[in-house]
Amino acid sequence: MVLSSINQIAVPGVYLLIFFLGYPSQILFYYIDPAPLTKTELYISNGALVLIFITYTKSVFVDPGTIPKSYGREDEKEQGVVAEKRGDGLKRTKWCRKCNAVKPPRAHHCKECKRCIPKMDHHCPWTTNCVSHTTFPHFIRFLCYTSSGLTWLEYLLWIRISYLWENRNMPAYLGPNPFLVAHLFVTTIINSITLFALGVLFIRNVWCLAVNTTTIEGWEIERHKTLLRRARHFGGTLTGPDGSKVPIKKQEFPYDIGIWENIKQGMGTGNPLSWFNPFASTPSMETGLSFPTNGFEDASLSWPPPDPDRSYRRLPPPPTNSAAFTYAESTLSPQESMAAFRERQVADAVRRRKPFVQRLEAQLAQDREGLGAGYGSDDGFNDGETSGDEELEHETKIADGEGEEAWRNSEGERLKDFGVDEEIEFYDEQEDDDMPLSELLARRRAASNTIPTT
Structure with missing residues (x-):
């Protein structure tokens, strides 16, 4: 309820903030020394305001994109070629259980938009919209023009403040009245805070544009480094919740294809003039369903790399000498069977969500007993950053008993802080092995029909 109320006032609040910093300040400058704004300064100020209003409006109202229902079925021929190389009959894909559809690369399920968003960067609370493949160009233009406009306003404000300071010893009746002085300082404080916040966000997004990563992918890269x-x-291996050993190998981020190509892809065009055009067209949805890769890794590898804590607990195979179609609870009543099933569900969820550091505590205790005084030396766990005990203590604190979906990056951010539905990302989103049987059969038939015979 509180979040819904905030979302309702966020956009009007931003429009009001733009209006407050843009127009009353021009009236203030008319009455305060050293002089009113010149025509050139007025043109620059109002031109910047128009650009800010246009780009912000587009960031709010342009649709972040919807994955077509036909996605995953139209590229049958391509699937057949990849299947021949992989030998397993299918191209590696991911399945979103909430959308009940195939999920394209770089897409994530947004908990606010209630659907998978193509090349999702994050869900912005100030636009109440996702920054995605289609909205990113408008969003970064908004940040660019807002940072420039606020810098210009900061310059005009500090001219007046400097003048007041230089003439601070003059009689009060020769200076501005208290209301004008208060207005000047309130505007300066609000503008400075807003400029700092948006300036940092703008620089961060320019960096992401240059290296072709999203905010979510930056989190995933840091998570991969932690697993390594x-x-x-x-x-070289980590133990999953089911006790299986999962090999962890370094995997390069696949979508960084060079600064120029990265910018062209992110802005939707290679024309530099269009990058700054507030009326530039929105990138098409078709260009957000697949992305070129740099070829540093095998094409069959998916991003993000394997994470043991994302996997389901796999049940052990039944004994070979057991009779067919029998199970341990065959003698229970329907009510008892349902109760036992619910208990297994709860136990499975707890085991899957149990933090890595808690699963590791017993093993580390045994290591301490075996190594004695030698334990605690530089053993390669920390890669020269922190000791194993320090990382263990750090991650125990940040896990908060919520499992590895509660893992935070160095800035203290979780996936849910970017608007991602963590439950979908970690537990309900699985690769080919967990697709519905009907979908798997349809894709296998399509693949087998397109594989060339020799």
């Missing part, structure tokens, strides 16, 4: 650091300590 852990795996080096345990011989």
Whole structure:
């Protein structure tokens, strides 16, 4: 309820903030020394305001994109070629259970928009819209023009403040009245805070544009580095919630294809003039369903890399000498069977969501007993950053008993802070092995029909 109320006032609040910083300040400058704004300064100020209003409006109202229902079925021929190379009959894909559809690369399920968003960067609370493949160009133009406009306003404000300071010893009746002085300082404080916040956000988004990463993918890259650091300590593998050993190998981010190509892809065009055009067209949805890769890794590898804590617990195979179609609870009543099933559900969820650091505590305790005084030396777990005990203590604190979906990056951010539905990302989103049987059969038939015979 509170979040819904905030979303309702966020956009009107931003429009009001733009209006407050843009228009009353021009009236203020008319009555305060050293002089009113010149025509050139007025043209610049109002031109910047128009650009800010246009780009913000587009950031709010342009649709972030919807994955076509036909996606995953139209590229049958391509699937057949990839299947021949992989030998498993299918191109690696991901399935979103909430959307009940195939999920394209770089797409994520937004908990606010209630659907998978193509090349989702994050869900912005100030636009109440997702920054995605289609809205990113408008969003970064808004940040560019807002940062420039606020810098210009900051310059005009500090001219007046400097003048007041230089003439601070003059009689009060020769200076501005208290209301004008208060207005000047309130505007300066609000403008400075807004400029700092949006300036940092603008620089961060320019960097993401240059290296072709989204905010979510930056989180995933840092998560992968953490898993690599852990795996080096345990011989290259990590233990999943089901006790299986998962090999962890370094995997390069696949979508960084060079600065120029990255910018062209992110802005939807290679024309620099269009990058700054507030009326530039929105990138088409078709261009957000697949992305070129740099070829550093095998084409069959998906991003993000494997994470043991995302996997379901796999049940052990039944004994070979057991009779067919029998199970341990065959003698229970329907009510008892349902109660036992619910208990297994709860236990499975707890086990899957149990933090890595808690699963590791017993093993580390045994290592301490075995190594004695030698434990705690630089063993490669920390990669020269922090000791194993320090990382363990750090991640125990940040997990908060919520499992590895509660993992935070160095800035203390979780996936849910970007608007991602963590439950979908970590547990309900699985790869080919967990697709509905009907979907798997349809895709296998399509693949087998397109594989050339020799």
